[in-house]
Amino acid sequence: MKKTLSGITVDCVKGNIAAQKGYDAVVNAANAWLRPGGGVAGCIHMAAGPGLVEECRPLAPIKPGQAVITGAHNLPNRYVIHCLGPVYGRDEPADRLLAECYRNALRLAEQYQVASVACPVISTGAFGYPFREAVQVILSALKEMIPQLNTVKRITFVVRSDEKYKILKQALDNFY
Template identity: 65%
Template structure:
């Protein structure tokens, strides 16, 4: 599933965030301390190698909605952008904090002059954000930023599982 919005290509694929060749950066659905964990954070840290955890130490902790950038080490990308999404029902206003993740990640990508970024479904795993709502916030936020993006020309949502892929594809279709 793919759609062009103001010169930005937004796409949804089902796949593995650690295997996004051809993308300048992948986004980590991080925890506040930027440590390896379960889900996306665990997969990214395992694939990138121990150097990633070392670089992350000096950048932590981060707050919900905040994003920081590191090298990608053993991943096939140049950078990893780490975002702390909101814990649904705890970190409020959840939709604003989730949107801030996407805005701040794309701001960092722009500052580095990157042309492509791959995002997971931030906050939808252990943080409990409902998939349909998260998909709406993510896709809408990225589309709203499209006119202001100078270097970023391609955003991919890399979804783990059929349900997530369907939710994000539907949100993109409804744009």
């Protein structure tokens, strides 16, 4: 499923975020200390290897909404863009902080001349953000950011479950 808006393809796939070949960067749903954890952060750190932890150490801590970039180490990408999403019900305003994650990730992608990026739906795992609500926040942020993008030409959202894939696909269909 691929759609193009202002020359930028936005799509979704079902799979493992740490196994997205053909993308310049992957986005990590990071924790404040940029360390391995559960979910996306654990998956990315495990696949990237110990060099990622070492490169992340001096960049931490980060605050909700912030993003930093590192090399990808053993991942099949050039970069990892680490974003700390809000913990739903604790970090407020959660919608603004979640949107900032994607804005800041895309700004870094532009700065580092990243043409393609694979992203998880940040904060919807252990941080408890309702998936449908998060998708709407993200798409609003994309509508704002897409006209500002010159280098980024493809944004792919990666989810693990059939249910989340269907929700995201429907939202992207309505996005266009």
